[in-house]
Amino acid sequence: EIVMTQSPATLSVSPGERATLSCRASQSVGSNLAWYQQKPGQAPRLLIYGASTRAIGIPARFSGSGSGTEFTLTISSLQSEDFAVYYCQQYNNWPPLYTFGQGTKLEIK
Amino acid sequence: QVQLQQWGAGLLKPSETLSLTCAVYGGSFSGYYWSWIRQTPGQGLEWIGEINHSGSTNYNPSLKSRITISVDTSKSQFSLKLNSVTGADTAVYYCARATPPVDWGQGTLVTVSS
Numbered sequence: 079e080i081v082m083t084q085s086p087a088t089l090s091v092s093p094g095e096r097a098t099l100s101c102r103a104s105q106s107v108g109s110n111l112a113w114y115q116q117k118p119g120q121a122p123r124l125l126i127y128g129a130s131t132r133a134i135g136i137p138a139r140f141s142g143s144g145s146g147t148e149f150t151l152t153i154s155s156l157q158s159e160d161f162a163v164y165y166c167q168q169y170n171n172w173p174p175l176y177t178f179g180q181g182t183k184l185e186i187k
Numbered sequence: 188q189v190q191l192q193q194w195g196a197g198l199l200k201p202s203e204t205l206s207l208t209c210a211v212y213g214g215s216f217s218g219y220y221w222s223w224i225r226q227t228p229g230q231g232l233e234w235i236g237e238i239n240h241s242g243s244t245n246y247n248p249s250l251k252s253r254i255t256i257s258v259d260t261s262k263s264q265f266s267l268k269l270n271s272v273t274g275a276d277t278a279v280y281y282c283a284r285a286t287p288p289v290d291w292g293q294g295t296l297v298t299v300s301s
Contacts, residue, residue: 112287121281121283121291121292121293121294122232122281122288122291123291124287124288124289127287133289165231165232167232167287169286169287173245174234174237174245174286175234175247175248176234176286176287177234178231178232178233178234179231180231181231
């Protein structure tokens with residue numbers, strides 16, 4: 079099983095500032111990496127897939143980068159609605175065993 | 188726009204069978220894999236398994252012995268059965284479309300308690 083490790087567990091950032099979240103895979107997943115945003119009481123929302131492609135309707139302030147084992151989600155200028163928990167997920171296995179990171183909570187500083 | 192609506196029993200006793208169904212509205216039912224994912228406070232998000240319109244399935248090996256995912260293309264629905272549940276199966280269960288999941292159901296809290 080590929081283990082996904084996110085850091086930090088909690089990130090405190092002021093509105094308007096940049097946030098950088100990290101995700102590391104225990105073995106290479108190529109570019110088969112997705113990022114999700116989750117708010118309390120809601121299902122996760124897909125932000126990024128293919129490591130760097132924004133999903134439909136996702137603002138340009140969200141960007142993803144990386145390949146292999148090291149990935150980054152950057153939010154360029156934090157808006158109030160961006161404070162949430164963010165998860166990464168790899169979907170590289172065959173046979174499929176898609177695994178998630180444990181999440182990074184992005185909170186207001 | 189694709190919408191997923193899920194339902195099923197929310198309170199089970201240990202050893203019972205969890206049964207959830209997800210209906211898909213709008214968009215094509217074929218051409219995608221349809222997934223079940225669960226979320227617990229302790230274990231986070233866990234992929235359970237997936238099925239396509241022709242019934243081809245992939246399961247999480249850790250749950251494979253207890254799960255069955257089935258599809259009813261005539262109703263654009265797919266279902267999850269998880270047998271012999273324990274407290275460790277208490278979670279919010281989601282259905283979702285595609286890999287990685289683009290559209291999600293609203294989630295169903297399933298509690299296993301005697």
